[in-house]
Amino acid sequence: xxxxxQTPKFQVLKTGQSMTLQCAQDMNHEYMSWYRQDPGMGLRxxxxxVGAGITDQGEVPNGYNVSRSTxxxxxxxxxxAAPSQTSVYFCASTVIGGRQETQYFGPGTRLLVL
Amino acid sequence: QQQVKxxxxxxxxxxxxxxxxxxxxxxxxxxxxPWYQQFPGKGxxxxxxxxxxxxxxxxxxxxxxxxKSAKQFSLHIMDSQPGDSATYFCAAxxxxxxxxxxxxxxxxxxxxxx
Numbered sequence: 001x002x003x004x005x006q007t008p009k010f011q012v013l014k015t016g017q018s019m020t021l022q023c024a025q026d027m028n029h030e031y032m033s034w035y036r037q038d039p040g041m042g043l044r045x046x047x048x049x050v051g052a053g054i055t056d057q058g059e060v061p062n063g064y065n066v067s068r069s070t071x072x073x074x075x076x077x078x079x080x081a082a083p084s085q086t087s088v089y090f091c092a093s094t095v096i097g098g099r100q101e102t103q104y105f106g107p108g109t110r111l112l113v114l
Numbered sequence: 115q116q117q118v119k120x121x122x123x124x125x126x127x128x129x130x131x132x133x134x135x136x137x138x139x140x141x142x143x144x145x146x147x148p149w150y151q152q153f154p155g156k157g158x159x160x161x162x163x164x165x166x167x168x169x170x171x172x173x174x175x176x177x178x179x180x181x182k183s184a185k186q187f188s189l190h191i192m193d194s195q196p197g198d199s200a201t202y203f204c205a206a207x208x209x210x211x212x213x214x215x216x217x218x219x220x221x222x223x224x225x226x227x228x
Binding site for chain 1: 158
């Protein structure tokens with residue numbers, strides 16, 4: 001059971017380039033989400049999904065696209081990278097059980113846009 | 115507008131001391147209040163959580179105190195240890211709408227000196 005995996009771990013892009021951040025989970029969780037973490041800003045929600053085929057925008061969705069074709073995978077696409085998208089990106093999946101809701105985070109992808 | 119306000123931004127305590135981190139929320143629909151712990155280079159991990167039908171929850175050295183009328187909750191770390199040095203995030207979520215996606219505070223960087 002690998003939990004939540006993210007690739008790549010680190011990426012350097014030039015302004016205007018596009019790329020896809022991969023996220024996969026093997027826990028059969030319906031809920032998945034993408035966050036970006038910037039110093040002093042905490043974790044800000046980019047997009048989330050409540051199940052295969054269903055996605056919705058979070059707090060900071062501009063410049064990002066997502067899709068959810070399977071329960072396991074939730075890729076995040078940067079359409080045209082900008083320096084403002086330099087950040088650490090975390091994918092998470094959520095399990096709902098009784099009185100507890102637990103988000104399992106991946107190890108993160110560090111993105112530098114030049 | 116920040117839905118979850120966290121303070122302080124940083125905290126330094128001596129080994130054996132008590133660390134206290136405070137959070138306040140606006141949305142009365144929030145019904146689940148977790149705390150996440152993040153070590154450098156890692157993704158956040160659930161530490162402890164509380165629902166508003168109880169005023170306190172304790173797990174080992176970690177305690178959440180919850181004040182529903184004031185819309186505030188706090189994390190107390192008793193007998194703080196150098197291994198507790200990490201960034202702590204409070205969060206809040208609501209089952210209304212079925213998304214279960216939490217809103218995070220901006221984080222508190224805790225340093226425990228030996």
